[in-house]
Amino acid sequence: xxxxxxQELHQLxxxxxxxxxxxxGFEFLAVNSKLKKNPQFVAIKEKQLHFVVVRAVMYxxxxxxxxxxxxxxxxDHASKFEAITHFAGVGLANSSDYDKPLDxxxxxxxxxxxxxLIE
Numbered sequence: 001x002x003x004x005x006x007q008e009l010h011q012l013x014x015x016x017x018x019x020x021x022x023x024x025g026f027e028f029l030a031v032n033s034k035l036k037k038n039p040q041f042v043a044i045k046e047k048q049l050h051f052v053v054v055r056a057v058m059y060x061x062x063x064x065x066x067x068x069x070x071x072x073x074x075x076d077h078a079s080k081f082e083a084i085t086h087f088a089g090v091g092l093a094n095s096s097d098y099d100k101p102l103d104x105x106x107x108x109x110x111x112x113x114x115x116x117l118i119e
Contacts, residue, residue, distance in 0.1 A: 004102045006056075010035055013056035013090035016112055017041070026050065038074050039085075049083035051075075052115065056090050059098045063089030063111055075118050086115040 026043040041052040091111030
């Protein structure tokens with residue numbers, strides 16, 4: 001039972017957000033799964049460009065909190081392309097004990113309330 005790495009938690013969060021984007025009719029133009037490389041998704045929907053920053057957050061941290069410096073950089077970059085910026089914070093916890101880390105064998109709980117528009 002190896003504890004999930006920061007990159008693996010990030011991948012899990014990206015999969016959750018990516019499925020939502022697909023279900024909402026977004027088309028992916030670029031996907032970047034490297035940690036600290038933003039945005040994670042560049043997508044288009046109804047001819048509008050969207051930049052999406054994804055973060056995996058372990059319980060008890062708040063998935064709605066984000067690094068304003070990172071978000072402002074992405075938003076400024078997005079504005080050059082007339083793109084809309086979103087933040088997607090995905091809270092994760094071990095379902096058997098929220099205080100335990102996630103590992104490859106554990107079930108998990110997701111705290112994700114959808115894309116947050118950054119204006």
